[in-house]
Amino acid sequence: MTDPSQSTGARLAEDLKRLEEIVRLLESDEPELDDALALFEEGVARLRQARDQLAQAELTVQRVLEEADGTIRLEDVDE
Amino acid sequence: MPAPSLFDQSPDAAAWPVSKLTQTAKRLIESQLAPVWVQGEVVGFKRYSSGHWYFGLRDADAQVRCVMWRDDARRVKETPGEGAKVFTYGSPTVWAERGEFRLTVKRLIPTEGLGLQQALLEQTRAALQADGLLDPSLKRPLPRMATTVALVTSVDGAVLHDVVVVARKRWPMAKVLVIGTRVQGTGADVEVVAALRLVNRIEGIDVCIVGRGGGGREDLAVFNNEAVCRALAEVRVPTVSAVGHETDIALTDLVADVRAATPSAAAELALADQADVLRHTAALASRLAGGLRQRTRLAAERLDRAGDRLEGGLERVIRTRRQSLDRLGVALDALSPLKVLQRGYGLALSDEGRVLRRRADFPDGTPFRLRLADGEVPARVEDR
Secondary structure (H helix, E strand, O other), rough: OOOOOOOOHHHHHHHHHHHHHHHHHHHHOOOOOHHHHHHHHEEEEHHHHHHHHOOOOEEEEEEEEEEOOOEEEEEEEOO | OOOOOOOHHOHHHHHHOOOHHHHHHHHHHHHHHEEEEEEEEEEEEEEEEOOOEEEEEEEEEEEEEEEOHHHHHHOOOOOOOOEEEEEEEEEEEEEEEOEEEEEEEEEEOOOOOOHHHHHHHHHHHHHHOOOOOOHHHHOOOOOOOOOEEEEOOOOOHHHHHHHHHHHHHOOOEEEEEEEEEOOOOOHHHHHHHHHHHOOOOOOOOOEEEEEEOOOOHHHHHHHHHHHHHHHHHOOOOOOOEEEEOOOOOOHHHHHOOEEOHHHHHHHHHOOOOOHHHHHHHHHHHHHHHHHHHHHHHHHHHHHHHHHHHHHHHHHHHHHHHHHHHHHHHHHHHHHOOHHHHHHHOOOEEEOOEEEOOHHHHHHOOOOEEEEOOEEEEEEOOOOO
């Protein structure tokens, strides 16, 4: 369900987008009951994931430094 | 100090050959004078068949010889006419063979009525436009929930502080990655270009903000620089340009996907508001539960309807069968002998109850019974 290379924000946006789609499907008459239950389960999982991500609310500020050999180093900045 | 006598030394050591003089002058001039913008009027313009241009530049008090080599001349849109006011950018040098001081011109911009900065700006804008970098239809939308923000700015400026304040209030899960660079002064353009290229090498960036606080028009020069604009256009993620205050517009503002009036506004555009997202998530949660309830209710209703149809079907089968039984009864009834008797027929029966069908069953004097619809009549065969 999630792509580890995605940023948290992109993952959150994707979860919410899929949730909107699931809700729309459930509110229509389209899915059979089996499918509806599966959609609901997926919706709950997405919702939980979205809430977990929203709860990880700690602002980080880092400075990007490029070493002489081209490697990239991140250094915390006190703000 | 009196000039040393030529005869105090050997002539070889004391007197320079002309070429040594002009070569030395050339070396001195080239090492001491960096490339420079020069403003003046074009005189004696001459284009050679080789494509090189030769002309003079003059103002009220002085004149200088200029050369513009073919490859540079080719990039000038219009050949300057006699007396045209131009800005030229070039290296002062000495043409050693002639001992002539001159300017090797790299760029030439007609400047009728324009200041140099303005002329440069217009030229850069035209170049960017020609390459589609200002095309509004190519602007990318900002991601809906950007979390990792690359911030290209000065680490000492107010921009970092402003962005962090907004991020903390609006989207505390944000990660701000600062790529420090000078934003004004000589060489700042090269640093900003390097910083923007570095953004493309960092994984997981959602959006890139490039900016500085307000400043004078000259202080914004870096953000009007063509190389900076092109590097900004090459950033892989959507970009926000936040340069100066409301009234200043830099070329990066036109090249970026989104222009923000101030760095704070840039952060507000780039980052979602946590309160909005939480409200939206809560609404989705309740709609999700409601959706399932509705879906199960629909299923239950369908089951009920199916049951009703099944019951109705059975009833119909039974009714049909009953009707056909009734019809069968009527048919059977019609075939009954008693019905025949009702129509006026009679039935002859022997005493034993056998049906008498032929003449031979009736010898003379034989008693028999005649069965009619409403009962029997005793009878006897008379003499035939």
